[in-house]
Amino acid sequence: xxxxxxxxxxxxQYDEAELKQLQEHAHxxxxxxxxxxxxxxxxxxxxxxxxxxxxxxxxxxLSKWSPIITLPLDYSAxxxxxxELQKLxxxxxxxxxxxxxxxxxxxxxxxxxAKLTQQLIQAAELKEQRREEEKRAKLLREIEKEVADxxxxxxxxx
Numbered sequence: 001x002x003x004x005x006x007x008x009x010x011x012x013q014y015d016e017a018e019l020k021q022l023q024e025h026a027h028x029x030x031x032x033x034x035x036x037x038x039x040x041x042x043x044x045x046x047x048x049x050x051x052x053x054x055x056x057x058x059x060x061x062l063s064k065w066s067p068i069i070t071l072p073l074d075y076s077a078x079x080x081x082x083x084e085l086q087k088l089x090x091x092x093x094x095x096x097x098x099x100x101x102x103x104x105x106x107x108x109x110x111x112x113x114a115k116l117t118q119q120l121i122q123a124a125e126l127k128e129q130r131r132e133e134e135k136r137a138k139l140l141r142e143i144e145k146e147v148a149d150x151x152x153x154x155x156x157x158x
Contacts, residue, residue, distance in 0.1 A: 005119040011112045041076035048075035
């Protein structure tokens with residue numbers, strides 16, 4: 001027979017604090033990635049400077065950790081999105097994180113249901129097997145008694 005299935009505990013329940021922690025982690029990841037940046041790229045220096053100024057007027061800031069490229073016909077720089085645009089991105093991230101969290105909780109719940117079903121089936125099968133073994137043992141005892149009753153002990157003269 002296979003290993004005995006035994007589940008313990010219960011699946012996680014929806015926890016607002018856990019969700020907030022996951023969302024904060026996703027926010028930190030967002031702020032350290034290129035998602036919070038927008039690349040300004042042009043072919044000529046004047047267009048590049050003009051584009052940087054225009055983006056600055058819209059609230060963008062030059063990124064301190066991304067290089068500014070000034071090669072012939074390739075001028076580019078990464079600019080950090082303004083807080084309003086970052087807020088929109090973070091709102092989308094929050095919705096995605098919540099959907100993923102709920103999906104994980106549902107999957108964990110289904111896994112527990114499947115394991116519990118298997119555990120209950122296995123327990124019922126074990127109970128039935130024991131019942132059959134006891135029935136067979138009882139039948140064997142009755143047959144042995146009948147055989148013993150049928151034959152008298154062997155008498156051997158001296």
